[in-house]
Amino acid sequence: MLETLRNFIVSEVGVGIFAVDREYNLLLWNRFMADHSGISAQDALGRNLFELFPDLPQKWLSKKVDSVFMLHNFAFTSWEQRPWLFPFRHNRPITGGIDFMQQNCTFMPVREADGEVSAVAVTVNDVTDVAVYQSMLKQAMAKLEESSSRDGLTGVYNRRFTEARLLEEIGRVERYQADTFSVILLDLDHFKQINDTHGHLGGDEVLCEVVARVRNVLRDTDVFGRYGGEEFLLMLPQTGREGAVAAAERIRKSIASSPILYNEVPINATGSLGVATYEVGAPKVERVKAQADLALYASKRAGRNRVTFYSAQMVDKELGAG
Numbered sequence: 001m002l003e004t005l006r007n008f009i010v011s012e013v014g015v016g017i018f019a020v021d022r023e024y025n026l027l028l029w030n031r032f033m034a035d036h037s038g039i040s041a042q043d044a045l046g047r048n049l050f051e052l053f054p055d056l057p058q059k060w061l062s063k064k065v066d067s068v069f070m071l072h073n074f075a076f077t078s079w080e081q082r083p084w085l086f087p088f089r090h091n092r093p094i095t096g097g098i099d100f101m102q103q104n105c106t107f108m109p110v111r112e113a114d115g116e117v118s119a120v121a122v123t124v125n126d127v128t129d130v131a132v133y134q135s136m137l138k139q140a141m142a143k144l145e146e147s148s149s150r151d152g153l154t155g156v157y158n159r160r161f162t163e164a165r166l167l168e169e170i171g172r173v174e175r176y177q178a179d180t181f182s183v184i185l186l187d188l189d190h191f192k193q194i195n196d197t198h199g200h201l202g203g204d205e206v207l208c209e210v211v212a213r214v215r216n217v218l219r220d221t222d223v224f225g226r227y228g229g230e231e232f233l234l235m236l237p238q239t240g241r242e243g244a245v246a247a248a249e250r251i252r253k254s255i256a257s258s259p260i261l262y263n264e265v266p267i268n269a270t271g272s273l274g275v276a277t278y279e280v281g282a283p284k285v286e287r288v289k290a291q292a293d294l295a296l297y298a299s300k301r302a303g304r305n306r307v308t309f310y311s312a313q314m315v316d317k318e319l320g321a322g
């Protein structure tokens with residue numbers, strides 16, 4: 001009765017179970033293993049495991065099994081270290097790129113009455129669901145992280161992320177004492193008037209279209225963030241004065257190039273820009289942003305829709321005027 005019960009459990013349990021002797025000849029091969037491998041117990045028993053499955057990772061597997069024979073201890077393997085031992089197909093419809101059944105394995109010493117280990121029994125647990133959920137969770141976390149660094153309306157980076165990138169770049173330049181970078185501040189002109197004339201939704205449409213146009217003229221490595229309502233900050237790595245002014249001119253022109261249509265009504269938008277280049281060893285980290293701010297202010301005062309590069313004289317002039 002006990003023997004029947006034992007055979008029944010080994011056969012019906014939803015887990016793979018097999019056992020090998022010291023020569024890796026199969027002593028046990030349950031129905032789960034037969035169903036998933038396509039090799040019946042009749043064909044498997046007595047055969048050498050590595051001859052039957054030449055693709056098994058022999059070196060790795062024999063190290064595990066040998067240690068169980070030698071130390072009389074249990075051993076475990078997790079799908080996170082090695083996704084599977086046997087390349088069994090699984091039957092889940094959605095797995096996000098997981099092709100084979102993910103497996104956790106337990107290696108158990110089979111002891112004789114005299115305490116000697118005569119065989120090693122291995123269970124193969126299907127943990128594909130766990131692996132699928134974990135991969136879905138990872139993807140969701142990555143998305144969440146990405147969205148928390150983006151501005152909801154325009155999709156460019158938000159202020160927090162832009163500032164963090166700015167500090168990171170300052171750290172990089174200071175560490176290597178090498179190349180520099182530039183900052184462009186862009187502020188749309190008379191935006192209040194655009195809102196007043198075309199409504200808040202019209203203003204939003206202008207912001208989104210401006211972002212699309214600016215994106216078109218940027219390099220992939222440039223960081224583009226929304227700094228405030230209608231103010232944007234661009235950080236251009238490895239770019240000195242000349243390159244940054246040229247980029248700012250391209251941005252200015254792309255905004256003013258043609259009216260933006262909102263409900264088929266043309267809206268003329270322009271932007272003022274201030275540019276500053278970071279100097280290695282600048283006493284204060286926020287200085288480059290403050291310099292770009294002064295240059296932007298100069299652009300506004302000079303009539304808007306223009307680009308100004310920071311100069312030291314501005315400190316007295318613009319602050320005095322403000």
Ligand SMILES: Nc1nc2c(ncn2[C@@H]2O[C@H](COP(=O)(O)OP(=O)(O)OP(=O)(O)O)[C@@H](O)[C@H]2O)c(=O)[nH]1
Pocket residue numbers: 153187188189190191192193195199200201202203204207228229230300304
């Ligand atoms: N539609 C829209 N308007 C916004 C948003 N954020 C800020 N604003 C508006 O932008 C306007 C900015 O106005 P001001 O700071 O006076 O500047 P301005 O009218 O652009 O004038 P200048 O900068 O001097 O050319 C305000 O009316 C804000 O309400 C937004 O997300 N959507």
